Amino acid sequence: MNSRVFKSLGKLNTLAVFEKGTGALLPEAYKKFFKEWIIQKPASVHYIPEVEKWKRNELTGEVKPVQDNPIPLIFPVEYNNQLWGGEGIVQGFQKRSELKRRVPHFWVPTLRRSVVYSEVLDKYMSVVVTDRAINLINSNYGFDHYLLKTSACDLKSLLALRLKRRILKDLYNECPAYEKGSEKQKRIMQEYGKYLSSFTREEVEWYGYTFPEACKKMEAILAEQNKPVPLKNIYRMELFEKLKAEKISKENDPEGIKVSDSPSSWLQKINPFGRKQET
Incomplete structure (x- = not known):
């Protein structure tokens, strides 16, 4: 579920998705990201916010x-597979002549394909960006700094959020793209x-999962935790424990154990196809 779907909810509380179903099982770690991505107010891009509450003519x-x-x-x-730097499409009206009626118009950011480089991942990536995204990368002195400094509500696109998650994972794993202990890694x-x-x-x-993706991940975790164990594995472990107990008792009291209590005779008793002992 992306931000457009949540905006369509209007005045409804978007946090209500965590009150029932799989959403109620999601950890606080995801709720923190969700609030940063959906609830937190993004920085103004297409307008200058007013500081005062009252204004005099x-x-x-x-x-x-x-x-x-x-x-x-x-x-x-297509926005989720590109880097727009917080920009979007503005819908409005344009009056192209004083003698003509205004007409609907869309203002679309200028898109261009460029190459960005991640030092942490040590990879060059070809992506579609806007001029503002390039300016933000340059002003933050690198692509990694831009992603790590910017909040999820300003990154917006799923591509940027997934790249940020991967960069953070590599940082926790001490940059596996470089040789361990090398000067560049340090x-x-x-x-x-x-x-x-x-971040923990x-x-x-x-970080960076949509609500349906997070629910799917949670369901996979629960399915793995509640995965049924085959009975043959349980019986095998019980057999090993009994054989181990028989061996320990035999080592502690080798003269007091009867022949009938040996592992071989015990196996013959539970084997339905074994030959019955003569009385």
């Missing part, structure tokens, strides 16, 4: 309340390791 002197409403944005499906851990203080390992494991 310089000509009339009339004081009116300021309505600081963000511009509604449209995010297409430098990267020293430069990017500071970001791990904001469990929070990293649940």
Whole structure:
């Protein structure tokens, strides 16, 4: 479930999805990410937010309340596989001539394909980006710094969130892309390791998943925990324990054990196809 679906809920509390079903079983680590991604207010991109609550008209002197409403944005499906830097499609009207009626218009960010480099992953990636995304990467002095510094509500796209989760995982595993103990590995851990203080390992494991993906992951964990054990495995372990107990008792009191209590005779008793002993 992406952010567009939650926005369509209107005034309904989006946290209600954690009150029933599999959502109620999700850990606090995922709820923290969900609040950062869906609930937290993103930074303003297409408008300048008003600081004051009241504003005076310089000509009339009339004081009116300021309505600081963000511009509604449209995010297409392709958005989740690209890096738009928080930008979106703005829908409105445009009056192209004074003598003509206004017409609907869409303002779409300029998209271009570029190559970004992750030092932590040691990989070059070809992605579609906007000019603002490139400017943010440059202003943060690198692609990794941009992802690790930016909140989920500002990254928005699933591609950016999944890359951030993978980078955090590699940092916890001490950058397996580099030789262990090398100078480059030490430098990267020293430069990017500071970001791990904001995340626990469990929070990293649940970071960047949509609500259906998180539910599916939780169901897989529960299925693995409640996986039935075959009876043959249980009987095999019981047999090993009994044989081990017989061996220990024989070592402690070798003269006091009867021949009929030996492991071989015990196996003959439970074997339905064995030959019956003569009386």
